[in-house]
Amino acid sequence: MTRRMIFDRRHLLQGAAAGLAASALGARPAAAATVTIGFIYVGPKDDYGYNQAHAEGAAAVKKLRGVTVIEEEKVPETIDVVKTMESMINLEGASLLFPTSFGYFNPFVLQAASKYPQTEFRHCGGLWTDKNPKNAGSYFGYIGSCQYLNGVVAGHMTKTKKLGFVAAKPIPQVLLNINSFLLGARSVDPDITCRVIFTGEWSLAVKEAEAANALLDQGVDVVTCHVDSPKVVVQTAAARGAYVCGYHADQRPLAPERYLTGAEWNWATVYKTYVEKFLAGQPLPNFTRGGLAEGFVKTSPLGAMAPDAARRQFEAKKAEMTKGGYAIVAGPLKDNKGALVVPAGKKYLETAVELESMNYLVEGVIGAIS
Amino acid sequence: MTETITDDPARRGERRDFATERAWIARRAEPLVIVAASLLAGCGLFSLLLLTLDKSPAQFFELLWRGGFGSWFSVQNMLSRTAPLLLAGLCVALPARLGLLIIGGEGAIALGGVAAAATGSALSSAPAPLVIAAMALAGMAAGGAWIGAIGALRHYRAVNETISGLLMAYIAIALMNHLVEGPLRDSASLNKPSTAPLPDADRIGAIPGTDVHWGLAVGIACCFLASVLIEKTSWGFAARISGGNLRAARIQGLPVGALIVAFCALAGAAAGLCGMIEVAAVHGAANASLASGYGYTGILVAFLARQNPLAIIPVAMLLGGVGAAGGLIQRRMELPDATILVLQGMVFIVVLFAETLYGRFHIFTPERWARKG
Amino acid sequence: MQTTDIGYWSVPLAIVGGAIRVSTPFIFVSLGETITERAGRANIGLEGILIFGAMSAYATAVLSNSPWLGVAAAGVSGIAAGLLHGWICKFPRVNDIAIGIALMLLGTGLAFFFGKAFIQPSAPRLPAISLGFWSDIPQLRAALDVNALFVIGAALAVFLQWAFRNTRAGLILRTVGDSSDAARAMGIDPDRVRLLATAAGGGLAAIGGGYLSLYYPGSWNESISSGQGLMAVALVVFSRWNPLGCFAAALLFGGAGALGPALQSVGVTHGYYLFYAAPYALTLAIMIATSSPGRALAGAPCELSITR
Known part of the structure; x- marks a missing residue:
């Protein structure tokens, strides 16, 4: 209790200091009249991937009136991100922050949120629970549906019935994407398999290229991935004549002839909703999630090389998913060791919390989680 | 690397006259003036780059000051970033006094952190001071063993320490990732594989009145301890003698093997402690x-600190401050994050280049005053 | 796309293919550093030069639409950086290793600074030479797609091995590396030789960077190098300043690096981080096995600060 009070008093002092700092910054013409919103990225914001998807969302916010957007890229998941958030608050008067990397949340966003109760923090990743500070929150998108759609197109395009997936780490979000991709393909042809290679890092160019080559050596002819920057995987696979499905952002310009479609974030929807609410003085939701139906995610336009059958199934499935209530993970479902992981009749909608602790690869995925 | 001045009259108890005072000041002013001038020159060079890009150097350095040093918030920001650099710097400086170039500190930091976290979660029911002490010991032991092994390989098998250090850093990081995602993973850490979280009581808090954690104080204390070790003990004396020429030291009968292993182990312990503090x-x-x-x-x-443990403190603060200001500069001037790297690279090349200026200026070398007069 | 199922044969094939694909930057950087160190100077900043080379090659290729012009631009930028290092280090009391570290920082910083604008555009890639045309197996053909730079690197290793022993320039280089005083007695200016050797080393390292951005993985981004430049400098000591040794070490390192992805592609996933550490562990094991206190400095240039 006493600790809490000391905390508050300290915050009061900091608030005063922040006020002084803000007035000292009078040189910035727009500072007083607008709301300052900070975006923090873990990598370069033009990486053709995770960070670019968020930066495109930030760009949409910049167009709103009464808003000043400040951005900082390549902020590691260390004490650096705490200091970046504090610096945005103390030195630039930011009142709403979007720290976008998954690893920022615990402990860094939580620390900053309890230290600065007047500032709103919304973090990408869906980790917030009601035990966490009320001025913090989470948003995330159900992108598994788009990976399923990637799989549908891949299932029509593959001749060898072997797909490939370059993944960073065997964590639930990635496993869900791998499983969704294969399940989509198996909805076309149940004999299709998917080989997966984990690179162990979110961004490591040479290893991603090696992984793509190793997959192609196995006879894989459609590749997708879940790494921060899919550029290398897309280019390597396309250069060897395989088809690719994108992830995070639109990578079509990198390989127009080989790029089938892609699972993309649509953060502009999320950020604009938050910021409009914030400008109107309404409380921000602590927890927001959405999929295709809510416009949180989208697919890259289907490439012209896709045959009509693929196009029909892709569009029909997408329409069905966009209505909401579609379950990709539905029983009976076995993992790739033969154990029944989802009994017959049971199904998990994309909102199901069970999917957030996924720890298996479904039957047909060649690979293991160490 | 400071030279001992044998003819200092003050030591012999004589009265210092004006000329001696002046000579004393001149000798000590030399490094300060040279370092300050080269910092300025480096910044000047960097300003030229900014000017060619149509950016204002004045605004840049104003933001650098404001973000890194100019307010209590910025000072705390700078100090928070200084903390890990002190121990990481020691990990290189200690073996360097023996002429060994060990660039594998990153691995010892990673393993020290893992060892500390594993110890912390194994002992979580014990009293907090005990847990923290055990974690520190575990981190230091892991780091010490890792870098100590590099020293042992160097002495007993003549394996070049620079290469084995680099290789072992990569191996250590792979091992850390393997442990954190495998055997030591907390099953609740779903999408960010981690070891079990330490209870709040077992964490290291902030120095009262600041939001800088105690790691800063530990780092500064270690720099002082290392300085005492090198300057005042017989081990440090032996190390200074062997420094740069191990073969000659061996001929003189110094315990070169023990020195190498001990200094490497101490260096690794510093890095391991750095990892433990990052965790705790x-x-x-x-x-x-x-x-x-x-x-x-x-x-x-x-x-940059010329392997002097005490000089590590200001150097780490300078780097910490530049790092602290980096974000502000990136946001305000729309310069890429790499701007700070360019500044550091330019300034450090000039500062290191300036080593050649020592002893070249008449004004700083009293021995030469008399000759000229 | 035609494929043949080759099952577990893909693992040795991937090691061969990986050795060819991944080794080229290591070959160029380590040969460059061998020239520099043979002259008695160490430039451990080649990582920075490699990254700057990767960026300048990519940027030039984007702007001129010619990948070979990109390689040339990388070479020029590397020579300039090498000259800077060589010139600074000729002054007394300047520590070549410290300057190398600062140069690593500056090279990386400048590359990222000016490279921002080139992350998005696509550059034309260097062409591959198909040495596997005789085979019907597409995987084998893909593995034997080699880049001209790999061939040049191999030829350069053989040439340098010969030239160090049999040419006047090689003799001068080695004399300077073994004793500045002896060189001066022969009327050679050691600083000038070292300046040229460092420039040559920088140029080669930057071309290695050009291979990264223009051929494999063939893309410019800020994680293009995962320490290849630093590792290649280490391989020089590993191969005892021997050009053919550098070539072999680079192949070994590249091949071992392909092991992790190849094993995973056939379903061996457990402990993948440890497989990825294989090149480092293998190199370390070989070093421990082949070193002994008696022959610690065999082959080391006596003037070299790094091995004193």
Whole structure:
């Protein structure tokens, strides 16, 4: 209790200091009249991937009136991100922050949120629970549906019935994407398999290229991935004549002839909703999630090389998913060791919390989680 | 690397006259003036680059000051970033006194952090001071063993320490990732694989009145301890003698093998402690973020400090302050994050280049005053 | 796309293919550093030069639409950086290793600074030479797609091995590396030789960077190098300043690096981080096995600060 009070008093002092700092910054013409919103990225914001998807969302916010957007890229998941958030608050008067990397949340966003109760923090990743500070929150998108759609197109395009997936780490979000991709393909042809290679890092160019080559050596002819920057995987696979499905952002310009479609974030929807609410003085939701139906995610336009059958199934499935209530993970479902992981009749909608602790690869995925 | 001045009259108890005072000041002013002038020259060079890009150097340095040093918030920001660099710098500086170039501190930091986190979660029911002490010991032991092994390989098998250090850093980081995602993973850490979180009581808090964690104080204390070790003990004396020429030292009968292993182990212990502090004060668990480059920045810190443990303190603060201001500069001037790297690279090349200026200026070398007069 | 199922044969094939694909930057950087160190100077900043080379090659290729012009631009930028290092280090009391570290920082910083604008555009890639045309197996053909730079690197290793022993320039280089005083007695200016050797080393390292951005993985981004430049400098000591040794070490390192992805592609996933550490562990094991206190400095240039 006493600790809490000391905390508050300290915050009061900091608030005063922040006020002084803000007035000292009078040189910035727009500072007083607008709301300052900070975006923090873990990598370069033009990486053709995770960070670019968020930066495109930030760009949409910049167009709103009464808003000043400040951005900082390549902020590691260390004490650096705490200091970046504090610096945005103390030195630039930011009142709403979007720290976008998954690893920022615990402990860094939580620390900053309890230290600065007047500032709103919304973090990408869906980790917030009601035990966490009320001025913090989470948003995330159900992108598994788009990976399923990637799989549908891949299932029509593959001749060898072997797909490939370059993944960073065997964590639930990635496993869900791998499983969704294969399940989509198996909805076309149940004999299709998917080989997966984990690179162990979110961004490591040479290893991603090696992984793509190793997959192609196995006879894989459609590749997708879940790494921060899919550029290398897309280019390597396309250069060897395989088809690719994108992830995070639109990578079509990198390989127009080989790029089938892609699972993309649509953060502009999320950020604009938050910021409009914030400008109107309404409380921000602590927890927001959405999929295709809510416009949180989208697919890259289907490439012209896709045959009509693929196009029909892709569009029909997408329409069905966009209505909401579609379950990709539905029983009976076995993992790739033969154990029944989802009994017959049971199904998990994309909102199901069970999917957030996924720890298996479904039957047909060649690979293991160490 | 300071030269002992044998003819200092003050030591012999004589009265210092004006000329002696002047000579004393001149000798000590030399490094300060040279370092300050080269810092300025480096910044000047960098300003030229900014001007060619149509950016204002004045605004840049104003933001650098404001973001890194100019307010209590900025000072705390700077000090928070200084903390890990002190111990990472020591990890390079100590072996360097023996002429060994060890650039594998990053690995010892990672393993020290993992060892500390594993110890912390194994002992979580014990009293907090005990847990913290055990974690520190575990981190130091892991780091010490890792870098100590590099020293042992060097002495007993003549394996070049620079290469084995680099190789072992990569191996250590792979091992850390393997442990954190495998055997030591907390099953609740779903999408950010980590070890079990430390209870709040077992974490290292902030120095009262600041939001800088105690790791800063520990780092400064270690720099002083290292300085005492090198300057005042017989081990340090032996190290200074062997420094740069191990073969000659061996001929003189110094215990070169023991010295090498001990200095490497101490260096590793410093890095391991750095990892432990990252776990206990910053992350609350061990995860892949432990390998965030402090070990590599430590190389730079040590070389700029000319391997002098006390000089590591201001150098680490300078780097910490520049790092603290980096974000503000990026946001305000719309310059890429790499701007700070360019500034550091330019300034450090000039500062290191300026080593050649020592002894070249008449005004700083009293021995030569009389000759001219 | 035609494929043949080759099952577990893909693992040795991937090691061969990986050795060819991944080794080229290591070959160029380590040969460059061998020239520099043979002259008695160490430039451990080649990592920075490699990254700057990767960026300048990519940027030039984007702007001129010619990948070979990109390689040339990388070479020029590397020579300039090498000259800077060589010139600074000729002054007394300047520590070549410290300057190398600062140069690593500056090279990386400048590359990222000016490279921002080139992350998005696509550059034309260097062409591959198909040495596997005789085979019907597409995987084998893909593995034997070699880049001209790999061939040049191999030829350069053989040439340097010969030239160090049999040419006047090689003799001068080695004399300077073994004793500045002896060189001066022969009327050679050691600083000038070292300046040229460092420039040559920088140029080669930057071309290695050009291979990264223009051929494999063939893309410019800020994680293009994962320490290849630093590792290649280490391989020089590993191969005892021997050009053919550098070539072999680079192949070994590249091949071992392909092991992790190849094993995973056939379903061996457990402990993948440890497989990825294989090149480092293998190199370390070989070093421990082949070193002994008696022959510690065999082959080391006596003037070299790094091995004193």
